[in-house]
Amino acid sequence: MSRLELTGVTHAYGVGSARREVLTDLSVTLTEPRIGVVGANGSGKSTFARLLNGLVVPTRGTVSVDGLDTRTHAKDVRRRVGFCFTDPDAQIVMPTVQEDVGFGLRRRMSKSQVAERVAAVLETYGLAGHADHPTHLLSGGQKQLLALVSVLVTEPSVLVLDEPTTLLDLRNTRRVAETVAGLPQQVVMVTHDLDLLDDFDRVLVFDRARLVLDGSPSEALAHYRALMGA
Numbered sequence: 001m002s003r004l005e006l007t008g009v010t011h012a013y014g015v016g017s018a019r020r021e022v023l024t025d026l027s028v029t030l031t032e033p034r035i036g037v038v039g040a041n042g043s044g045k046s047t048f049a050r051l052l053n054g055l056v057v058p059t060r061g062t063v064s065v066d067g068l069d070t071r072t073h074a075k076d077v078r079r080r081v082g083f084c085f086t087d088p089d090a091q092i093v094m095p096t097v098q099e100d101v102g103f104g105l106r107r108r109m110s111k112s113q114v115a116e117r118v119a120a121v122l123e124t125y126g127l128a129g130h131a132d133h134p135t136h137l138l139s140g141g142q143k144q145l146l147a148l149v150s151v152l153v154t155e156p157s158v159l160v161l162d163e164p165t166t167l168l169d170l171r172n173t174r175r176v177a178e179t180v181a182g183l184p185q186q187v188v189m190v191t192h193d194l195d196l197l198d199d200f201d202r203v204l205v206f207d208r209a210r211l212v213l214d215g216s217p218s219e220a221l222a223h224y225r226a227l228m229g230a
């Protein structure tokens with residue numbers, strides 16, 4: 001597993017009177033295979049997730065992945081840490097399924113190698129019959145799966161998922177959950193769906209820009225439910 005390390009991290013968006021601190025003085029080291037992140041809307045979870053692959057660079061403090069600082073080694077970090085957005089439309093970039101899956105590989109290997117790898121992963125994730133399908137015609141669940149597969153094909157060592165099932169029905173939620181459960185990679189998953197975290201090794205609870213609990217799924221979920229008054 002990789003070592004994801006945040007040291008003295010504070011992050012704010014905006015400046016002057018518009019400055020809004022969304023993460024405050026966060027230090028945490030993550031080495032477990034399965035890490036969940038929960039918290040209220042606006043508590044800083046997405047910002048935390050984006051810090052892990054350098055999509056967001058902290059205002060103060062450092063974030064590193066296996067010793068690589070996201071500020072100075074952005075490219076290496078992004079190669080190791082794959083990121084899946086809540087909304088798959090934010091990352092589906094090509095007109096057909098196979099082109100989209102091959103997109104992240106085009107600079108690393110020859111056309112025939114890309115075609116071979118793409119065919120193999122589409123088969124593995126049950127999308128083989130959709131290779132030539134226009135991406136904009138896929139269902140929400142298929143799009144989410146495609147976004148996940150397009151990241152997995154690049155073989156990241158860590159996968160960060162920001163609310164990957166929010167837009168999905170129960171069947172597709174299960175499908176994504178099963179796919180994620182079977183991955184050899186380290187996974188960091190932000191979610192409001194607490195059931196997805198039952199078997200996780202560690203769950204972080206955020207509240208108003210702070211990490212307020214870091215523990216087992218049952219401890220974290222009890223704390224989160226109490227925070228939510230549920």
Ligand SMILES: Nc1ncnc2c1ncn2[C@@H]1O[C@H](COP(=O)(O)OP(=O)(O)OP(=O)(O)O)[C@@H](O)[C@H]1O
Pocket residue numbers: 013014022039040041042043044045046047048
């Ligand atoms: N690019 C940005 N510019 C300005 N403010 C931002 C930006 N991104 C997020 N914010 C603000 O930062 C705060 C924390 O947002 P963040 O998305 O990290 O929270 P979250 O816990 O993931 O919320 P949610 O559960 O609603 O997705 C929110 O108030 C949000 O409006």
